[in-house]
Amino acid sequence: MKLTGPQIFTKTLREEGVEIIFGFPGGAVLDIYDQIHKENFPHILVRHEQGAAHAADGYARSSGKVGVCLVTSGPGATNTVTGIATAYMDSVPMVIFTGQVTSPTIGTDAFQEADITGITRPCTKHNFLVRNIEDLAKTLKEAFYIARSGRPGPVLVDLPKDIMQSETEYKESNSLKLSFTEPKYSPDPKQLQQVLKLIKKAKRPVLLVGGGIVLGRASSELKEFAEKTKIPVTATLMGLGGFPGTHPLWLGMPGMHGTYYANMSICNCDLMITIGTRFSDRVTGKISTFASNAKIVHIDIDAASINKNVLADIPIISDAKSALQQLNEMLDQNHFTVHEKESKKWLNQISEWKAYAPLTYPEGDKIKPQRVIETLYKLTKGEAIIATEVGQNQMWSALYYHFDYPNTFLSSGGLGTMGYGFPAAIGAQVAFPDKTVVDIAGDGSIQMNIQELATAVNYKLPVKIVILNNGYLGMVRQWQELFYEKRYSHSDISHNPDFVKLAEAYGAVGLRATKPEEVEPTLKKGLNIPRTVVMDFHVEPEEGVFPMVKPGTSLIETKLRKEELL
Amino acid sequence: MERKDQTITFLVNNKPDVLARIAGVFSARSFNIESISANITMNPEITKIIIVTRGDTATVTKIKNQTKKLVDILEVSHLKEKSSIQREMILIKVKLTNENRGKVMETIKDYNCRLITVEANHCVLEATGNKNEIKNILKRLERLGIEDLSRSGILAL
Numbered sequence: 001m002k003l004t005g006p007q008i009f010t011k012t013l014r015e016e017g018v019e020i021i022f023g024f025p026g027g028a029v030l031d032i033y034d035q036i037h038k039e040n041f042p043h044i045l046v047r048h049e050q051g052a053a054h055a056a057d058g059y060a061r062s063s064g065k066v067g068v069c070l071v072t073s074g075p076g077a078t079n080t081v082t083g084i085a086t087a088y089m090d091s092v093p094m095v096i097f098t099g100q101v102t103s104p105t106i107g108t109d110a111f112q113e114a115d116i117t118g119i120t121r122p123c124t125k126h127n128f129l130v131r132n133i134e135d136l137a138k139t140l141k142e143a144f145y146i147a148r149s150g151r152p153g154p155v156l157v158d159l160p161k162d163i164m165q166s167e168t169e170y171k172e173s174n175s176l177k178l179s180f181t182e183p184k185y186s187p188d189p190k191q192l193q194q195v196l197k198l199i200k201k202a203k204r205p206v207l208l209v210g211g212g213i214v215l216g217r218a219s220s221e222l223k224e225f226a227e228k229t230k231i232p233v234t235a236t237l238m239g240l241g242g243f244p245g246t247h248p249l250w251l252g253m254p255g256m257h258g259t260y261y262a263n264m265s266i267c268n269c270d271l272m273i274t275i276g277t278r279f280s281d282r283v284t285g286k287i288s289t290f291a292s293n294a295k296i297v298h299i300d301i302d303a304a305s306i307n308k309n310v311l312a313d314i315p316i317i318s319d320a321k322s323a324l325q326q327l328n329e330m331l332d333q334n335h336f337t338v339h340e341k342e343s344k345k346w347l348n349q350i351s352e353w354k355a356y357a358p359l360t361y362p363e364g365d366k367i368k369p370q371r372v373i374e375t376l377y378k379l380t381k382g383e384a385i386i387a388t389e390v391g392q393n394q395m396w397s398a399l400y401y402h403f404d405y406p407n408t409f410l411s412s413g414g415l416g417t418m419g420y421g422f423p424a425a426i427g428a429q430v431a432f433p434d435k436t437v438v439d440i441a442g443d444g445s446i447q448m449n450i451q452e453l454a455t456a457v458n459y460k461l462p463v464k465i466v467i468l469n470n471g472y473l474g475m476v477r478q479w480q481e482l483f484y485e486k487r488y489s490h491s492d493i494s495h496n497p498d499f500v501k502l503a504e505a506y507g508a509v510g511l512r513a514t515k516p517e518e519v520e521p522t523l524k525k526g527l528n529i530p531r532t533v534v535m536d537f538h539v540e541p542e543e544g545v546f547p548m549v550k551p552g553t554s555l556i557e558t559k560l561r562k563e564e565l566l
Numbered sequence: 567m568e569r570k571d572q573t574i575t576f577l578v579n580n581k582p583d584v585l586a587r588i589a590g591v592f593s594a595r596s597f598n599i600e601s602i603s604a605n606i607t608m609n610p611e612i613t614k615i616i617i618v619t620r621g622d623t624a625t626v627t628k629i630k631n632q633t634k635k636l637v638d639i640l641e642v643s644h645l646k647e648k649s650s651i652q653r654e655m656i657l658i659k660v661k662l663t664n665e666n667r668g669k670v671m672e673t674i675k676d677y678n679c680r681l682i683t684v685e686a687n688h689c690v691l692e693a694t695g696n697k698n699e700i701k702n703i704l705k706r707l708e709r710l711g712i713e714d715l716s717r718s719g720i721l722a723l
Contacts, residue, residue, distance in 0.1 A: 117583065122590050126637040129583075146637060180637050304631035 005133055005164035006035030009097075012140040013041075018068050020044060020059065020430055022052040026072020027112060028099025028161045044430060044459060047451040049076050051423040053083020054449065057092050058424025061410045062385055063431040064217065066147050067094040073101055074112030077158075078119065082417060084154045085123040089414025090238060091215060093152035095143045096124075102162040103131065117158050125153030130160065133168040142178055150182040151302040152215055185301065187318035187326055194314050195273065195297050196330055202271035203342045204349075205231045206294075208254065208283075211238030211413070212276015212301060212320045214406040219243065221324035222275070228331050230338045232350055234262040236277050237398055237413040245402030246382070251350070252359070255283035256549045257395045260357035261350055263547070263555040266291055268349075273297045276320045279309040280414070289554035299323045357547070357560055359399055366540040367516050369393070369468040373400035375520050376438065376466060379527055384436040385410065387425040389445030390418045391475035393468050395545040397440045419448025422465060426452060429461040436464070436527060443469040443496050453506035456532040464526055465534045467499055470541045478544050482565045503534035512536045571600060571697075572626050573652060573720055576615040576633065577641040580606060584638045588615065591632045597621060601654075603719025612640065616720045645722050647697070655694045655718040656703070661711030662688050673706045688713055 003011065009032055013021075020042045025033045036043055046052045049071045056067030067087075071080055077098035087094045101110040117127045126146050128139050139157060147155045199205060213222055213235070219242050226233050226249050233243045234251040243250060252259030254266055263285075266272070272294045277283070284290040290310060298305075298312035299320065306315040316323060330336075361370045373396050376384075382402055387410040388394040394411055403409045410428060412420040425439040439446075446467050456463050468474075471494035480488050500510030509531050513522040519537065526533040547558045550565060559565050578584045585604065592599055597619050604615040619625065630642045645652065660670055662684070670689065674681055677699060680692040693703050704712070 118586070121583070121587060122594055127583075151635075302635065304628075304635055308628070308631070 001170050002167050003170040004031075004035075004167040005136060005159070006032045008136050008168075008170060009140065009164070010035055010039055010041050011170075012137050013068065016141070016144045017065070019065075021068050021070050022046060022055040022059070022427065023070035024049050024052055024072070024076060026076045026099060028073035028076075028101060029070060029159070031161070031164050032070065032097075032099070032159070043070075044426075044455065046423065047454050048449060049079035050083050050419070051426070051449050051452045051455065053080040053094075053096065054086065054417075054420050054423035055427035055430070056094050056096070057083060057087045057420075058387060058410050058427030059431045060087075060092050060094055060427075061424070062407050062428035064407060065093075065431075066144055067092070067427065068097070069094070070097045072099040072112065073116075074114045076112075077116040078114050081119060081123070084120055084156065086412050086415045086417045086420055087154040088123040088125070090412065091152050091211060092154065093147040094154040095147050096154060096156045098156060098158050100129070100158045100160040103160045104162070106160065116156065120156050123154075124156050127156040127158070129158040130163050133163050133166045136163070136168075137171065138178075142180060145178055146180070146182075185317045185319070187299070187316050187323040189326070191314055191316045192323070192326055192330060195316075195327065196334065196336070198271050198295055198297065198314070199229055199231070199273075200336075200339075204269045204346045205229070205271040205273065206251075206265050206269040207231045207233040208236070208266070208272055208274045208277060209233060209239045209242055210236040210275070210277025213239050213242035216276060216301070216320035217406070218276070218320035218324050219406045221321055221328060223247070224328050225324050225331070228328065228336065230343045230347070231273065232265060232347065234258070234265065236280065236283050237411060239277060240398060240409040241403035241406045244404040246404055253398050254555070255280075256285065256551070257399070257545050257547065258283075258549075258555075258558070259359060259399070260547050260558050260560060261353035263549065263558045264353045265350055267554070267556045269294045271295050271297070273299075274312075275299045275323065276301070278305045281309075284309065285549045285555040285557075286553055289556065361543070361546075364540055365516070367513060367519055367537055369396050369470070369537070369539040369543055370400050371516065372466060372468060372519055372523070372537050372539065373397055373440065375523055376440075377401045379520070379523055380436055380438070384408070384438050385425075385428045385432065387411065387421040387428060387437070387439045389421040389439070389441040390416045391442055391445065391473065392478065392543070392545050393440050393442040393445065393474070395475075396468070418445040422446060422449050422463070423452050425463045425465075426456055426461055429456075429463050430459075438464045438466055440466050440468065442474055443467055443471065443499075444473045444493055446499075450502070453503065453508055453532065453534075457507040461532060462530050463532055466523075467534065467536050468539050469496065469499070469536050470539050470543065471496065472541060475545070477542070481542070481544070482562065499534055499536040503532075508532035508534055510534050510536065512538070514538045569620055569622050571618050572621055573645040573647075573650070573722060574617050574619065574626065574629060575643050575645055575722060576617070576639060577607070578613050578615060579638040579640065580611050580613040581638055584613070585615065587636055587638070588617070588633055591629065591636070592617070592619065595628065595632070597625060597629060601717070601719040603721060616722050618720055650722050652696055652720050652722045653694055654697070654700050654720055655692065656700055657682070657690060657692055657716045658704075658707055658712055659688055659690050659714040660707055661713055662686070663711070666710040670707070670710055673703065673710070677703050679703070
């Protein structure tokens with residue numbers, strides 16, 4: 001059976017279980033779009049290719065499936081680079097299809113030509129330029145395999161127009177042999193035994209987990225392990241939701257803006273069991289002082305992450321689920337019991353730290369952004385899918401919304417991309433039409449992909465945008481206040497548009513709150529309108545994110561108030 | 567930890583962008599490629615690339631880990647001088663004068679070089695050897711007058 005390029009494209013995508021494409025057409029992809037139209041292949045049209053990339057990313061993070069986006073050559077492709085780099089830094093499974101100029105014109109500076117495979121080589125897990133129509137089906141299959149296996153990541157496939165316009169004898173792609181297979185690592189049982197030995201000896205153990213728990217679908221195994229061993233758990237930004245945020249063993253997020261008690265637990269522990277996290281500088285503070293008195297177990301699916309930043313006493317290359325499953329089995333087989341006296345002592349110490357420095361903020365006569373998040377948490381019963389932008393809005397969301405479930409916190413952790421949250425929320429809403437999906441944004445971040453209001457309204461996606469509007473690039477302002485003697489260099493953006501009018505111009509609902517007593521009724525109203533809603537909260541302009549660890553200092557120097565840093 | 571020349575061998579699928587990928591790992595982390603050789607193995611679909619970089623053992627570990635996980639990289643190994651055979655080939659254009667002619671010929675004999683061409687004022691010779699041999703040949707000939715040279719990457723087994 002002879003099939004054309006676009007026919008092979010849609011057929012193979014269907015076989016890979018793709019249910020939606022986020023994209024934006026253009027010259028180089030007209031043939032693919034024609035096929036999409038003929039077949040009525042599910043597709044969301046965005047208003048900027050960056051939005052397509054972030055939407056595919058949000059779709060992937062919330063659903064666990066591979067996100068897919070389709071854009072044209074040249075500027076269409078380069079517009080996705082930020083989205084690709086965002087996904088690369090956070091290990092998100094995604095396949096990005098870019099149109100390309102015809103094969104004979106590649107390298108001639110043709111119209112809308114960009115060497116996108118060259119440009120994205122450092123920020124994709126892998127990329128392909130399809131050179132023959134005969135290779136198309138196999139390449140597509142390989143792209144999906146690479147995106148989702150091992151440590152997931154974005155894969156780009158560049159599709160020259162002439163290739164897509166040709167046809168070939170189609171081979172059933174299920175029978176195609178892949179030329180590459182990801183190595184499978186199962187945890188070394190001897191190493192796991194060593195871990196058990198350390199747990200038995202430890203007096204002050206801590207579990208530090210990250211995105212690998214969420215990507216590895218290991219939340220229930222983690223909960224079982226923590227409860228069996230009574231080891232308190234802290235999760236990085238990428239791991240939020242991997243362990244229930246309302247669990248008694250939960251320590252909160254660690255690091256630069258982590259909780260005081262998470263950071264003190266890390267500084268004072270004698271055993272750190274690290275699973276699915278890479279010791280980012282945001283988490284460790286001054287590396288030479290990080291958990292300096294502890295034995296470190298590092299379980300990660302990526303060998304390159306092990307011993308990269310922090311040396312592990314017991315390194316284990318494995319996915320989180322297998323390692324935790326086997327550890328749980330070993331605990332049962334060994335009839336493991338917790339050393340009650342030591343455990344009580346340690347957990348009591350942690351309670352003391354919690355009592356000394358709970359998450360808190362001073363009240364005032366203006367709206368407190370933290371209060372907005374707390375109220376949102378209450379009204380959504382902690383069950384919404386929360387996307388964030390970057391900066392103060394992101395940190396307050398991580399601290400004040402308690403995530404009990406994995407895949408419900410969508411935030412650009414590694415790259416820290418402003419403008420990520422709203423299109424990501426759109427992607428998540430597409431994946432879960434019946435869930436409450438909220439983007440928590442700052443007034444700076446929301447303007448970076450504001451054009452996607454058109455997308456949300458067009459497809460009747462009832463995404464809620466909560467703008468913590470302080471008239472500043474908040475996190476930049478905070479650093480300028482603390483470390484640059486309040487020289488606010490270009491961080492004042494108080495000449496904002498009227499967000500309510502802007503929402504209405506796009507056909508969305510716009511609500512505003514300017515006084516503390518308006519917060520709850522505004523949120524309640526907004527959450528209950530089954531449409532795209534923008535809620536503009538005018539918050540305390542110079543509120544800071546605390547606790548804070550000054551860059552380059554140890555976690556032990558966690559400061560609770562700005563006065564301690566000035 | 568001591569920084570010195572480290573030889574790393576990559577077995578890779580013979581595809582257009584594999585070299586760019588490996589080079590990208592080096593440049594992204596500011597590891598310099600001091601020398602490189604690349605050619606097919608007995609299997610024309612598999613290429614062997616040998617890169618020399620300057621660094622310590624931590625550098626080598628980082629490079630190995632970062633490149634091993636790339637698609638199309640099949641194997642990465644660190645070649646230690648003691649446990650491998652390493653050779654380099656070099657073409658040298660040497661100035662010839664009445665004064666140095668004798669010494670040039672002596673060098674050629676001592677190091678088993680091949681005389682490729684001889685002209686009135688210069689000759690081109692070909693030399694192969696391990697790191698030390700090449701270093702010594704160059705030292706001897708530099709005193710006599712090197713006009714140009716071309717060095718290959720490392721061949722190693």
